[in-house]
Amino acid sequence: PYSALIPQSSGINAEYGDLEEHLGPDDSASxxxxxxxxxxxxxxxxxxxxDKILSQNGQLQHKIAEYFRKKKGADERQExxxxxxxxxxxxxKCLQALDELEMENTRVQREAEMRISEEKDKMEEKxxxxxxxxxxxxxxxxxxxxxxxxxxxxxLEVTL
Numbered sequence: 001p002y003s004a005l006i007p008q009s010s011g012i013n014a015e016y017g018d019l020e021e022h023l024g025p026d027d028s029a030s031x032x033x034x035x036x037x038x039x040x041x042x043x044x045x046x047x048x049x050x051d052k053i054l055s056q057n058g059q060l061q062h063k064i065a066e067y068f069r070k071k072k073g074a075d076e077r078q079e080x081x082x083x084x085x086x087x088x089x090x091x092x093k094c095l096q097a098l099d100e101l102e103m104e105n106t107r108v109q110r111e112a113e114m115r116i117s118e119e120k121d122k123m124e125e126k127x128x129x130x131x132x133x134x135x136x137x138x139x140x141x142x143x144x145x146x147x148x149x150x151x152x153x154x155x156l157e158v159t160l
Contacts, residue, residue: 034042
């Protein structure tokens with residue numbers, strides 16, 4: 001993928017041709033102070049230096065890509081470690097909340113059982129009171145019935 005970033009030379013001959021176009025037939029060695037051979041030699045050295053620099057550039061870009069690939073992996077591991085730590089903290093908080101809710105539930109159950117016990121006691125008291133009053137009512141009714149029977153027989157005896 002990085003080879004597209006490195007310009008490819010089209011060959012030394014083509015580049016010498018470019019140099020010859022720049023120099024042209026009118027340029028003479030007297031104008032530049034150097035002869036054509038020296039200029040071509042310097043040009044060749046510059047091309048070699050450029051190729052060397054382009055090669056180093058490609059190698060360095062490859063190293064940078066490797067570094068970022070490794071760094072991304074390390075970041076993901078840190079993210080996983082963070083998420084594990086976060087999950088452990090959330091788990092601990094949930095356990096604490098669960099313990100608190102269980103204690104609250106136990107307290108509410110005890111209160112409900114005490115209330116049920118109190119209400120049962122009240123119900124038993126009222127039931128025994130009702131039973132006692134029912135017994136008294138039937139005793140009273142029995143007494144009234146006996147009196148009625150006795151008074152009827154008493155009236156019969158008097159008329160006889």
